[in-house]
Amino acid sequence: MSAPIVHGGGITEAAARFGGRFEDWLDLSTGINPRAVDLPPVPLQAWHRLPDNLTIDSARAAAAGYYRTSGIHPLPVPGTQSVIQLLPRLVPAGRRVAVFGPTYGEYARVLTAAGFAVDRVVRAEELGPEHGLAVVVNPNNPTGRAFHPADILAMAAAMKANGGALVVDEAFGDLQPDLSVAGHVAANDNLIVFRSFGKFFGLAGLRLGFVVASDAVLEAFGERLGPWAVSGPALVISTALMSGDTEAIAAGILERRAGLDAVLDDAGLKRIGGTGLFVLVEQADASALHQHLCKAQILTRKFDYDARWLRIGLAPDAEGDQRLADALRHWNTLRPGEC
Structure with a gap:
């Protein structure tokens, strides 16, 4: 590494x-909200016991509503970084990876360390049949560059035609919901969306994110992360805050x-x-x-x-x-x- x-x-x-x-x-x-939001009440049971299905399902339902995912219940994960580590498993052997940059450096670092050739690209036209996975942060960190959803979906279609997947990191998307493609994942099974919970709510220490993807990808990620990957208090807090008024x-x-x-x-x-x-x-x-x-x-x-x-x-x-x-x-x- x-x-x-x-x-x-x-x-x-x-x-x-x-x-x-x-x-x-x-x-x-x-890039975190400097005013952490007021925490909702967390019942003692959330601290005392392992998260049960009701707690997990409630958080996933709240995330589905908040991220407008068209029926997909996002997978809660212990921060986006935890699933960046899993991306090498999605790249077909012998294929290259494209990362739109300059951007968050962990994508290229993790994929390069896993043995994949990583191309730093700027334009969608640079995606080719050699790429088994492409990553775009939208809006981008640190430049703020933003792709319109139609352009993102065109990239996803191009990648699918060549048997590849497209990861869209929307960590900074809460303030620009019009840019999100989370609602299009249900119709595009090679599209994967990462969302960060802690940045907008000012609770980065909670280490919580969500993945919007096909059932196959969510099941694979969930299996690799193992049971109880996200704490009960994090699930309770996110359920309350995502269900409330965020204006x-x-x-x-x-x-x-x-x-x-x-x-x-x-x-x-x-x-x-x-x-x-x-x-x-x-x-x-x-x-x-x-x-x-x-x-x-x-x-x-x-x-x-x-x-x-x-x-x-x-x-x-x-x-x-x-x-x-x-x-x-x-x-x-x-x-x-x-x-």
Whole structure:
């Protein structure tokens, strides 16, 4: 297996390098709702006993309604990463894999480690009969690039004609439900959709995701993950939240995104992409800016494959926006060599 990818959220490591207590840091390195939602009541039985069929089925039914899956009951999984690890099992021997990128690096890492040749592609026209699996993150992380559902379905049809499957990762899709193809999986048995629960609801530590796919794929994934892969409390919490009113949550995220946009624009940073949960900026000296912000105990996400990029997530409140604004104002008074 290749070296682990450095993801966002490494506050402990940043604090060890740049100083400060964990709680002093402002973490803008992730694409997670900075305001975790209020947790619904979780009965003691959910903690005390293994999840029963009723608990699991209730979560799957709630997910079917929330993701509008046209009758398919999504499979709950312990985070999307758990099923990314299973993707090599879907690739026919001797076939290549296409990953639309640049994007979340775990797809290429896992598939390459399993011995498959991975092609980084940009356009649908690059998919060919040599590809047994294609992966597209929609909207994309970190660029925010989005494919229209009709284009996704055309890709799925092209892959099916060559005996291949298409995985669509909609981890950041909650704020753009019009982009989702989850409702088309029932009519396209080679289409697989991954959904993340924790990002939109601000509960990433719950480690919960859902897979929308054909019965055969869901059964195969479920068998590989084994019984009770998702905890009872996670199932209870997701059932309640996905069955409730999410408009206020979405409005809160968009308000926080507007605050971030205003700070970045005022600082003169170039916004080149993003989703409702983060912004991608382009800066010639992005690494120096990243370090400058770390010295102010503000963590952003830099990229080893493009030294000009920083991904900046949402602050939890206006005070966080102001803290970022002050650090950027200080940056603009310094020469890059002094940071």
